[in-house]
Amino acid sequence: MTKPTLLVLAAGMGSRYGGNKQIDGFGPSGEIILEYSIFDAIRAGFGKVVLIVREEILEATKELILPKVKGKIEVDFVIQSLQSFVPEEFQNPARVKPYGTAHAVLCAKDAVAEPFAVINADDFYGKEAFEVLGKFLSNGVQPNLHAMVGYAIENVLSENGTVSRGVCEMNDANQLIGMTERTAIAREGEKILAKGDGEVLEIATGTPVSMNFWGFHPAVFSDIESMWKEFLPTNQENLKSEFFIPTIANNLIQAGKAAFEILEGGKTWFGVTYTEDKPGVIEALKALHEKGEYPSNLWS
Template structure:
């Protein structure tokens, strides 16, 4: 019998723009945190295991706030994985001033000893919508290609914060909705009803950085870091991480990102990524001011979408 897919929740990062451990801030009507909603939706979809990727120093508080509760529920297994900046191949020496985690690719690679089934990767502080997990579950459970990966693509206009700029991966697809490229745009903002990407381009003559404003289509698909993988990704992450370290180990703020590995695999035609489009609205807490909007939205879904009791109790 095919194993049920696993849900991997990346929760090792501290939100620099938000300020603090936003992953465990209550937002629901009964004090739920965003992860509660993701786990509730994943359980309904059929996922059989949750893996929390955290910093070791947050283990006790994660167990207290969510892990112990989830482990008591039926038909769900709970695992913890620590993302440690010291976890690099022996042939490399950790720079003494490195304090920043190695990025999302390293976070997923940290799970290689606890997963041997298809799995989905999400951010701890993002709400993806009640139907999203069923969409990607169905894709994973029916996938037979060990290099057949997937991703949920959100409409750009359903992922914007009114409190500041956001970073988004702009996706280009082929006619079969397979991913061609993901282009990271680090400063996207809606101004007077139009969505723009703001970039600094250096003038070739003066050498002065000049802002470049590019209008983006509202319904263009973007990556919100919800990926569906087969276990084959771990070997590719190991190879990609070594390549990354060869080129960047001295760069103290450089990070090894999932899309960079996926992009290399697509270009080499080693893997395909099916983009599953959703019309769900994404909610997240990039900024402190976003929390009130997220709370109002999630509380409005009770009891029509979510039960009026604590959803994972």
């Protein structure tokens, strides 16, 4: 049986955090959040990790990760740049913002040939999420059947500002039928509100959202590349345009080309959007170590 691959999105700019949160230490021994994801992936049966990074943090990431996981799991690195998969006629020298999560996945096209999960480097997803998605990728995934791990909206907010989340609609079979990216979600009193474009939308507790924990059959790469070729000419002059994974999912669903199961594995999540989030993450990880969820030293 082919073991699934863990594809890690670690090329973000960290503008709201104010630095490279992907390689900032949070664990009791200075562990970065990504180390916990790799640890959980290994015990869930994943066979390889592919990290998508910017050129300027490549060496620092290698120095942090490779000595700790040597002999435990195969590791590869892919660079996401403003030139990756962008023909010269569509490159805009004025652009500095990365093209987004779906572009990052496309950058790994030549490094991944097996079913794969996609995660953010700076989110803690919990061992249950890796278990349920690892099982799906080993037994259930098909060229026209992918998955995402769903998290309840009330469990994935920040106390220090608004967050962006993919708000899901699903059918009675727990399949995704549509997703809307909401870029300014926060709790206000007893309500959870999404604001933007002059509108205010209340989101009910229990609503599943995407935390960018996806499971794909490798056939999706050809679909992503086709949509990418449509995206480039219409967004060349839009320096802030981004090519998101939810766009891929929505397009495949609407075209009837693929279905997405929403898996119930999102029990525990925390992450760092703002600098002020760091103390809470440090305390949460400390508590998990003290409960025995993780050994005192992850890699001893």
